[in-house]
Amino acid sequence: MSAALRGMTEDDLTAVHALEQALFPEDAWSEQMLREELADQPRTRHYVVAEEAGEIIGYAGLAAAADQADVQTIGVKEDRRGSGVGAALLTELLDEASRRGSVQVFLEVRADNDSARRLYERFGFVRVGLRRRYYQPSGVDAVVMCREMRPKRGPVGFTREEA
Numbered sequence: 631m632s633a634a635l636r637g638m639t640e641d642d643l644t645a646v647h648a649l650e651q652a653l654f655p656e657d658a659w660s661e662q663m664l665r666e667e668l669a670d671q672p673r674t675r676h677y678v679v680a681e682e683a684g685e686i687i688g689y690a691g692l693a694a695a696a697d698q699a700d701v702q703t704i705g706v707k708e709d710r711r712g713s714g715v716g717a718a719l720l721t722e723l724l725d726e727a728s729r730r731g732s733v734q735v736f737l738e739v740r741a742d743n744d745s746a747r748r749l750y751e752r753f754g755f756v757r758v759g760l761r762r763r764y765y766q767p768s769g770v771d772a773v774v775m776c777r778e779m780r781p782k783r784g785p786v787g788f789t790r791e792e793a
């Protein structure tokens with residue numbers, strides 16, 4: 631993968647929204663919705679873009695509150711898929727969830743989205759539920775997936791030393 635990841639800013643919104651419309655023609659978020667997500671950074675949100683030769687070719691976002699996090703979105707430009715960009719974006723979201731102390735990370739994925747489901751399974755997500763006819767107007771089900779995060783190590787300096 632030759633793309634570099636960096637934080638998403640308001641300046642990226644036009645490009646990200648254009649990509650959003652191409653990736654999710656049925657239920658794309660509006661630019662205003664994306665702007666509102668960014669407005670909550672870094673408090674409850676973490677959004678990143680993958681950039682290659684000055685072009686945004688992917689993006690992803692995490693929502694985190696208390697000890698739970700949710701993958702809000704993830705997408706890679708069609709002609710740039712299959713080279714690890716999606717994996718890099720998801721790794722960044724999971725690293726951020728870990729930094730924030732999330733215990734579980736949830737997401738919803740269309741039941742017919744095999745490539746995304748394979749990516750999530752590869753990263754340890756397991757199916758925990760189904761929301762019937764969640765996506766409209768197609769009526770496709772949403773599969774709810776969850777990944778348990780490993781417990782963090784205790785603070786350094788509190789292990790008991792043998793005499």
Ligand SMILES: CC(C)(COP(=O)(O)OP(=O)(O)OC[C@H]1O[C@@H](n2cnc3c(N)ncnc32)[C@H](O)[C@@H]1OP(=O)(O)O)[C@@H](O)C(=O)NCCC(=O)NCCS
Pocket residue numbers: 631653704705706707710711712713714715716717718738739740743745746748749
């Ligand atoms: C889901 C999505 C983000 C995956 O992005 P991606 O960049 O293609 O992801 P990766 O490249 O990490 O992995 C995709 C495949 O390429 C393979 N791959 C990754 N790097 C590779 C490499 N260097 N050489 C060969 N294959 C590679 C992976 O093993 C994986 O194979 P699989 O689909 O058979 O399991 C992308 O398909 C997408 O944007 N879909 C449309 C939007 C969407 O549905 N988002 C999810 C909403 S829930």
